[in-house]
Amino acid sequence: xxxxASIITIGxxxxxxxxxxxxxxxxxxxxxxxxxxxxxxxxVGDTRDAIIDSLDEELKRNxxxxxxxxxxxxxxxxxxxxxxxxxGGKLVLNEAVLEHVKSFFERRKRPFLASNGRxxxxxxxxxxxxxxxxxxxxxxxxxxGKVVIALPGVPFEMxxxxxTEALPKLRLRFTSDAIVHRSIITAGEGESFLADQIKxxxxxxPAHIKLAYLPSYGMVRLRLTGHGADELQLIKEVELFSDExxxxxxxxVVSNExxxxxxxxxxxxxxxELTLGLAExxxxxxxxHRVTQIMGSAKYFxxxxxxxxxxxxxxxxxxxxxxxxxxxxxxxxxxxxxxQGARKALKADIGFGVTGLLSPGGEDRVPVxxxxxxxxxxxxxxxxxxxxxxxxxRNKELAVNMSLLFxxxxxxxxx
Amino acid sequence: xxxxASIITIGxxxxxxxxxxxxxxxxxxxxxxxxxxxxxxxxVGDTRDAIIDSLDEELKRNxxxxxxxxxxxxxxxxxxxxxxxxxGGKLVLNEAVLEHVKSFFERRKRPFLASNGRxxxxxxxxxxxxxxxxxxxxxxxxxxGKVVIALPGVPFEMxxxxxTEALPKLRLRFTSDAIVHRSIITAGEGESFLADQIKxxxxxxPAHIKLAYLPSYGMVRLRLTGHGADELQLIKEVELFSDExxxxxxxxVVSNExxxxxxxxxxxxxxxELTLGLAExxxxxxxxHRVTQIMGSAKYFxxxxxxxxxxxxxxxxxxxxxxxxxxxxxxxxxxxxxxQGARKALKADIGFGVTGLLSPGGEDRVPVxxxxxxxxxxxxxxxxxxxxxxxxxRNKELAVNMSLLFxxxxxxxxx
Numbered sequence: 001x002x003x004x005a006s007i008i009t010i011g012x013x014x015x016x017x018x019x020x021x022x023x024x025x026x027x028x029x030x031x032x033x034x035x036x037x038x039x040x041x042x043x044v045g046d047t048r049d050a051i052i053d054s055l056d057e058e059l060k061r062n063x064x065x066x067x068x069x070x071x072x073x074x075x076x077x078x079x080x081x082x083x084x085x086x087x088g089g090k091l092v093l094n095e096a097v098l099e100h101v102k103s104f105f106e107r108r109k110r111p112f113l114a115s116n117g118r119x120x121x122x123x124x125x126x127x128x129x130x131x132x133x134x135x136x137x138x139x140x141x142x143x144x145g146k147v148v149i150a151l152p153g154v155p156f157e158m159x160x161x162x163x164t165e166a167l168p169k170l171r172l173r174f175t176s177d178a179i180v181h182r183s184i185i186t187a188g189e190g191e192s193f194l195a196d197q198i199k200x201x202x203x204x205x206p207a208h209i210k211l212a213y214l215p216s217y218g219m220v221r222l223r224l225t226g227h228g229a230d231e232l233q234l235i236k237e238v239e240l241f242s243d244e245x246x247x248x249x250x251x252x253v254v255s256n257e258x259x260x261x262x263x264x265x266x267x268x269x270x271x272x273e274l275t276l277g278l279a280e281x282x283x284x285x286x287x288x289h290r291v292t293q294i295m296g297s298a299k300y301f302x303x304x305x306x307x308x309x310x311x312x313x314x315x316x317x318x319x320x321x322x323x324x325x326x327x328x329x330x331x332x333x334x335x336x337x338x339x340q341g342a343r344k345a346l347k348a349d350i351g352f353g354v355t356g357l358l359s360p361g362g363e364d365r366v367p368v369x370x371x372x373x374x375x376x377x378x379x380x381x382x383x384x385x386x387x388x389x390x391x392x393x394r395n396k397e398l399a400v401n402m403s404l405l406f407x408x409x410x411x412x413x414x415x
Numbered sequence: 416x417x418x419x420a421s422i423i424t425i426g427x428x429x430x431x432x433x434x435x436x437x438x439x440x441x442x443x444x445x446x447x448x449x450x451x452x453x454x455x456x457x458x459v460g461d462t463r464d465a466i467i468d469s470l471d472e473e474l475k476r477n478x479x480x481x482x483x484x485x486x487x488x489x490x491x492x493x494x495x496x497x498x499x500x501x502x503g504g505k506l507v508l509n510e511a512v513l514e515h516v517k518s519f520f521e522r523r524k525r526p527f528l529a530s531n532g533r534x535x536x537x538x539x540x541x542x543x544x545x546x547x548x549x550x551x552x553x554x555x556x557x558x559x560g561k562v563v564i565a566l567p568g569v570p571f572e573m574x575x576x577x578x579t580e581a582l583p584k585l586r587l588r589f590t591s592d593a594i595v596h597r598s599i600i601t602a603g604e605g606e607s608f609l610a611d612q613i614k615x616x617x618x619x620x621p622a623h624i625k626l627a628y629l630p631s632y633g634m635v636r637l638r639l640t641g642h643g644a645d646e647l648q649l650i651k652e653v654e655l656f657s658d659e660x661x662x663x664x665x666x667x668v669v670s671n672e673x674x675x676x677x678x679x680x681x682x683x684x685x686x687x688e689l690t691l692g693l694a695e696x697x698x699x700x701x702x703x704h705r706v707t708q709i710m711g712s713a714k715y716f717x718x719x720x721x722x723x724x725x726x727x728x729x730x731x732x733x734x735x736x737x738x739x740x741x742x743x744x745x746x747x748x749x750x751x752x753x754x755q756g757a758r759k760a761l762k763a764d765i766g767f768g769v770t771g772l773l774s775p776g777g778e779d780r781v782p783v784x785x786x787x788x789x790x791x792x793x794x795x796x797x798x799x800x801x802x803x804x805x806x807x808x809r810n811k812e813l814a815v816n817m818s819l820l821f822x823x824x825x826x827x828x829x830x
Contacts, residue, residue, distance in 0.1 A: 012640070013629050015453045016596070017443030021436060024458075028432030038430045039465065043439075043456035046627075050454065057472070072606055072628065115607045154630065156805050181431070191487055192550075196528045212461075213487065214428050215569060225427070278721075284707025285700030288721045292699025295774060295807060303727045306693075306703045306719035308712070312761060316720075316731065346727060359710060390571050392710060 002227065003174045005031050006058035007041045010051060010069035010079060011153060014043040023068050023158055030162060034171055035178050036064060046070050051082055055148070063146050064174070066166075069153030071136040080123070080139075083150055087141050089125030094137070097128060101135045126150075129165040133157045138165060147173065178231035182242040183258035184222040186249055187405050191215050194222065194249065201244050209238060217394075217401045221258070254408065261404040262290045268411050269300035269350075276407070277346030278304035279317050279338035281329075282356035282371060286400045302346040307338070317341030317353075328365040330355050332383035335374035339383075343376050350411070351376045354403050359392035371399045375410045382406075382415050417642065418451045418589045421473035424458040425466060425484035425494060426568060438483050438573055445577060449586055450594050451479060461485050466497055470563070478561050479589070481581075484568030486551040495538070495554075498565055502556050504540030509552070512543060516550045541565075544580040548572045553580060562588065593646035597657040598673035599637040601664055602820050606630050609637065609664065616659050624653060632809075632816045636673070669823065676819040677705045683826050684715035684765075691822070692761030693719035694732050694753035696744075697771035697786060701815050717761040722753070732756030732768075743780040745770050747798035750789035754798075758791050765826070766791045769818050774807035786814045790825045797821075797830050 007027055013019040021043065028038045039062060044050040051070070058065050070079030084091050098120035105112045119135045122128055129138030129149070134157040141148040149166055151158045186194065191213045195202070202211055208228055214221040224242055228234040246253055255264045269276055280287055288304035291297055305316050310329055313319040319337040327333040335353040343351025356371030357363050367387065374383035386402055388395040409415045422442055428434040436458065443453045454477060459465040466485070473480050485494030499506050513535035520527045534550045537543055544553030544564070549572040556563040564581055566573045601609065606628045610617070617626050623643055629636040639657055643649035661668055670679045684691055695702055703719035706712055720731050725744055728734040734752040742748040750768040758766025771786030772778050782802065789798035801817055803810040824830045 012625070012627055013638070014440075015443055015456065016447050016640075017440035017445075017453075019629065019631075020440045025429075025432035025435045028430055030432075032431050038432075039460060040469075041430065041456075041458035045454060054455075072630075110605065110608070113607055113611045115610055156809055190525065192528055192530045193525065195530055210427070212427055214434065215487075216434075223428070225431070280700070283704075284712075284716075285695070285703030285719050285721060286707075288700030288723075289698075289704045292701075292721075292723065293808065293811075296776070297699075298723055298776075301699075301723050303723045304700050304719075304721035305731075306700060306707075306721065308707065308716050308718045312718045316760065345731065361711070361713075393708065394571055396708075 002177050003036045003064060004039045004062040005036050005064040005066065006062045007038060008054050008058060008065060008067045009041070009043045009153070010046050010067060011043075012045045015045050023153065023155055026155075026159065027066055027068070027162065030167055031064075031066075031170075032179055032181075034167070034174070036170070036174060037179070046078060048078060048082055051079060052086065055086060059143070059146060059148070064170070065146075065148045067148065067150045068158055071150065071152045079150065080121070083139065083141070084123035084125070087123060087125045087143065087148075089123040091121040092124045094120055094122045094128060097122060097137050100130070104135055129161050131157055131161050132164070133160040140166070140169065177227050177229055178234055180226045180228075180231070180234045180238045181258070182224045182238050182256075184242060184246055184249070184253055185219060185255040185258070185261075185264070186222065186252045187219045187254050188252050189220070191220055194220055198245050198248055201241065201248065205241060209241060217398050218405070219254070219261070219401060223258075254405070260290070260293075261401060261408070263294050265404055265408045265411075266291070266294045266297055266300060268408060270296075272411065274349040274411070275300050275302050275347075276350045276352065277302045277342040277348030279313070279342035279351070279353040280304050280306045281308065281313070281338070281354060282358050283354050283396060283399050283403065284308065286396060287352075287354070287403050290400060290404065302348045305342060305345060313338060313341075316345060318344070328363065330357050330363055330366045330370050330372055332372045332374060332385055335372040336376065336381050336383050339374040339376040339381060349377060350407065352403065352407055354399060356395075356399060358395040358399070369395055371395070371402075373399075373403050373406055375407050382410055417592050418479060419454045419477040420446050420451050420479040420481065421477045422453060422456045423469050423473060423480060423482045424456070424568070425461050425482060426458075427460045429458040430460050438568065438570055441570075441574065442481055442483070442577065445582055446479075446481075446585075447594060447596075449582070449589070450592055451585070451589060452594070461493060463493060463497055466494060467501065470501060474558070474561060474563070479585070480561075480563045482563065482565045483573055486565065486567045494565065495536070498554065498556065499538035499540070502538060502540045502558060502563075504538045506536040507539045509535055509537045509543060512537060512552050515545070519550055544576050546572055546576050547579065548575040555581070555584065592642050592644055593649055595641045595643075595646070595649045595653045596673070597639045597653050597671075599657060599661050599664070599668055600634060600670040600673070600676075600679070601637065601667045602634045602669050603667050604635070606635055609635055613660050613663055616656065616663065620656060624656060632813050633820070634669070634676070634816060638673075669820070675705070675708075676816060676823070678709050680819055680823045680826075681706070681709045681712055681715060683823060685711075687826065689764040689826070690715050690717050690762075691765045691767065692717045692757040692763030694728070694757035694766070694768040695719050695721045696723065696728070696753070696769060697773050698769050698811060698814050698818065699723065701811060702767075702769070702818050705815060705819065717763045720757060720760060728753060728756075731760060733759070743778065745772050745778055745781045745785050745787055747787045747789060747800055750787040751791065751796050751798050754789040754791040754796060764792060765822065767818065767822055769814060771810075771814060773803075773810040773814070784810055786810070786817075788814075788818050788821055790822050797825055
C-alpha cells in the first residue's frame, strides 16, 4: 500500500501572496523519491484554529504530515505551544538545543535575547530534529502509527533538517511501493498537437502508469509516472513507453532527461568542447544567469555583455551605427552583429545576440513583443524574429527559453 | 463580515514538486486588494475523488473558491465534466467558445483537432469567462450564495481571465471589510533582534492590526495588516504604527514601501540622475537581470559585463594580471578594479564589481562562500567581503541581495 502524505505550510505571507512557496515543491520531490505519495498540500494562516483544523483534516486522510513555518522566535509564531498541546504534552527546556542556540549566537557575535532562549523550549512529547543551520529545532511526533513533522519555514534550514534528520528517519519508518517518473522535454508544438500524435500510445498505457502534459513558455514536458511493487520491473516498463513516445515525437524532443534547457545546452557544449559568449540587450543578463545556475558552467561559459544602451552595443560589440539606423536596433541584422561581436570580444566558439522590445517605451519602429536573436560560429550565422504577446516579465521568460533552444538547435543541426 | 476565500490548485505536477505554484500567490494578492481574505490554499492531484473532496471541504468553510488547473485539452484533465456533474448540469457545446477556439487556431496556422473542439464544451450551469489568451474557457458557478470559479492553470491565461472577467464580477458581487497592509523593509539584523527592539510597539497593537516578520536572504520585511470597516480611518491607524516602527528602526530601514530592492535602488538612481554599470563574475548576470526586471530601468542602467573567465576581467574591464596573482581573483582588490573598469567601459556614473566562489571547484585560495564586492564613483571606492555558508544557488541569491544593498547604501551615504 502506498504511504500518503500531506504538506501543511503555515504563514499569512503565503495567503496574501507576498511569498511564493518553494518549500513544498522541494519536500514533495524528496518524499516522492522515497516512494511516498504527496496527495495534498495545504497553506493556512498562523492562527490557532486554522492550524488545528488543518492538522485534524490531514491526519484523518494521510499517514504522514510535514508542516513548515510558524516556528520563528517572534510573536507571530504560535505553532510550538499549540503542537505541545495538540499531542498532549507541554513545553520543556531542552538543554542540548539551548547550548546549540547559545553557541549559534556566540559564533555570529550577536546578542543572545530572551526570545532566543524560548527557541530551546520543545514539547516533551516529540523527538527533536537538530537544526544545525538555525535556532528553531524541528520536531517529530508519533500518533496512532501516523507521523507529524514540524519544521521551520526558512528554506535552507528546512532543507538541512530534512536531509540530515527527517529523511533518514522516514526511510527507516516507511517502506512502500516504488514510484518511477520519466520525462520527455519537447519544444515548438502545443499540448493538443502532441496529444493527437501519441493518442494510441496514451490509450495503451496500463492503469498504473499515468501521462501528464506540463506546458511552460513555448515548451511542453511530458511526464510518465508509474506505481508498483517491483521497482526494477517498473523502470523497464515505464522506459518502454517513454522510448515509444520519444521516437514518435523525435523531431521536437529536446531531451529525455528532466533537465532545464540550460543544463541540456551545457551538456552539448561540454561534449563538443565548445565555449559560449553572449550579448544580451532585452533579456538583461537573464540568459547568463540561467546558464550559470548550472554547476561547472565555467568550463564552457565565457561571459555575457549586457548592453542596455546602444553605445554599449557599438563600442563593446562592434555593432555598426549604420546597421542600427538602417534596420532599427531591434532587427536580425543587429542581432547578428551582436552575436559576432560577442564571439569576438569574449573569445568564444559560439556567439549569441538578442535584442528586442519587451514592453512599450523607447523604440517605436517595431511592435511591442518583437525579439530578434542570432547565433554565430566561425563559419556561419542563423537568426530569427519572434513576436511575443504577453507582459514584460513573461516576454522576458519566453525570450530566454527561445534563445537557449535556438543555440541548442544550432549546435545539434536542427535549425 | 469578511468574505473568506480558498484557492484550489489541481495537478499532479504540484504534488510531485515538478512545478512551483506561482498562480496562487498572484490570485491571493488580487483577492486581498478587493478586501477578500484568502484563508486556505489547497493543492490536490487530478483525480476525481481528490477534486470532489477538496470542493466539499472548501465550500463548507468559505464563500469563494478559485480553482486553477485541470482544464487543458489533453487526457490528464478531468475537471470540466466533473464540475458539470458536481453542480448538477451537463456539458454542452458553446458556439461562442467554439468560434473563438477555431479562430485561435486559424490565426496561429495550426491544425484544429477533435480534442480542441472539446474545449468548446462547457457545463450548462455556469457562466463562461472568456479566455482571450487561450482555448480553455474559465467558468463561474453559483451555489447557495457561494461562488466557485474554475480557471486554466497556464499562468498568463489565468491572469488574463481574472483581470478582464473574474475580478470585475467579484468586485460587484462581494462588498466587504477593507484590508490595509504596510510593509517596512530592513536589512542587516535578524528577526529576533528586530522583535526585541520594537516589543513595546508590538504589544500596543490593537487586535485588528497584526504584525508579521518575513525574513529572506539577509533582509527582514515587517508587515502590518489591519482589518476594518472604515478604510480611510484604518489607513491612518496602520500608518501611525508603521511610522512608529520605522522611526525606531531607522538605522536599518531600507524602504517604507513594499518594493523589491532593485526597485528601491532604481528610484534613487532616477532621482539623482545617475547611471549604473556592473561587472559580474560569480553572480553570472543575476544582478543585471534583477535590475532590468524594473520597467524604465533603461533610464539608469547602462549594462553589465558578465566576466566568467579571468581574461574577460583583464581585457574588457582592465583588471591587472598582477592584482589577480597577488591577491587572488576573489579579493576586494580585484572587485575594486572590476568596479572601476565597469564604470569606465560602460560609461556609467556608478560602477560595481562582484567576484566570489559560490561552490567548490576552481579557485582554492579562498574558502567556498567567499564573495567580494566593490562600488566606485568618480572620486571614491568602497568594498566588502562576505562569507556565505549555503549552497551554490542560495549563495548566489544572497550575493545579489547584498550587492544591491551595498550600492544603495553607498548612494545614500549609509556605508
